[in-house]
Amino acid sequence: MLHHHLVGPADAPPLVLGPSLGTSKAVWEPQLPSLSRRFRVLRFDLPGHGGSSADILPAPEPGRTTVGDLASLVLDLANQYGWSRFHYAGISLGGAIGTHLAAHHPDRVASLALVCSSAHFGAAQPWHERADLVRLQGTAPLLETSPGRWFADRSFADSPFGRRLLGTLAAADPVGYAACCDALAAYDLRPDLATISAPTLVVGGALDTATPLKHARELAEGIADSVLETIPCGHLAVETPRALQDVLVDHLRTACAEGAMRVPLPD
Template sequence: MRLASLSYEMNEAAGSRGAGAATVLLLGSLGSNRSMWTEQIRALGDSYRVLAVDLRGHGGSEILEGDSSVVELAADIVSLLDSLEIERVHMVGLSLGGAVALEMGIRHEEKLDSLTVICTSASFGEPGPWRELAALVRAEGMQAVAQAVAARWISPALADADPELVRRLEEIVVSTPVEGYASACEALAEYDVRTELGRIRVPVLAIAGAEDPATPPAELEEIIAGIGHGRLEVLDPAAHVPTFEQPERISELIRGHVADNAESAGAGR
């Protein structure tokens, strides 16, 4: 199995718990980088150690040529945690990051104290469109998809009200390395953990965007039903990346879920 070297930002807790605080790991969406978590890093950093990570081929992380899988993306995370000597984390994943979080819950439970999955799915549809998308960006570059991708991240009302935000989101997409994006698309083409969700035993919070065209609330309902425990929160207004549209509410929900499970799990991770 090929492993990638991952770029990350780690902020030690500023509060009284300091180095003994639990660790919250943030993992983002296809075509993004860890800047999507800026508000959550700030909001959670007073109580927890916050580790924001770029997926392989995204942000500053290593690009590996050719196909990859969500299994490999999860193995990247395990390798990073081992290198940092972090035993366990409260893992938060959005979209592709949510798929990796579910994979962690299925195969690497020993690394987790809790899971928060945001705007994601246990299967992202037929493989054909994902392979076509990979071929498109390899042929024409990220500019070919930036507008369409950014349009799914926030609600139409917010896009109309804040064109500067739309421009910034498109820049994030364009900055994603072509091979990193294409390889991740191919990982999603093969990803399907619907029959394995029942193996997840850690506490789970699922968050959906009411206006999400990519992974609507029904996808998160399916995840909770498949796991057999956990709860679902639906944010409105919000589309596929609610960290930009509902940053305070996202931070509040993550903080509550971590707090509910940090004491019983133990700190000092």
């Protein structure tokens, strides 16, 4: 199973939070106190990240892992807790996992929030090249360039939270990290966006250079009745945590009012 952490009232609706590539469940810590008052919140680590072993990958060989494989691992977690439906929010790759779930397992996703994410993360070759580099040299070569991709202000890397996130990248298992790169290389859900029926929030970072706002707009335009919000942040949405919290809570409150939160819970 994916390494994960569960907190919040046992009888509250389940909410799954997915992290971005190179980070861990810690990326959601600023929003956790608020969300865990209202939900049974499950945060997980991607394979080879944080506490998750790369050994859980069904096919870790180069070029084999897909976003669908990662989504299946999330479903395994939901099944373990008896959750037939759950709310989902994810950042970047974590958002791609949620998009896949909402498109291919619509009965499981009660509502969806996509933060600094995309339906397609660009050409496959750069992802395969990064995967090859990490398999050969580990994640150390990425530590110099990642702050510029992750944070709107590169100096955030010197903050306690920034150092913690970069520490997760430094410690990532090369096999797991590279497999996630392969998943992003093969990912293109643009043809399936119109099939998503879950109430959806799309959050774009006004200062995000890794997935610029055009990616958020494409998601919002492709998913019927979705809501697009823009906040002043970089790719991980960590500079303005309250802004992300506010739009996410409003989204979930609306889903509640429309009945999407009335989901079956285990005994």
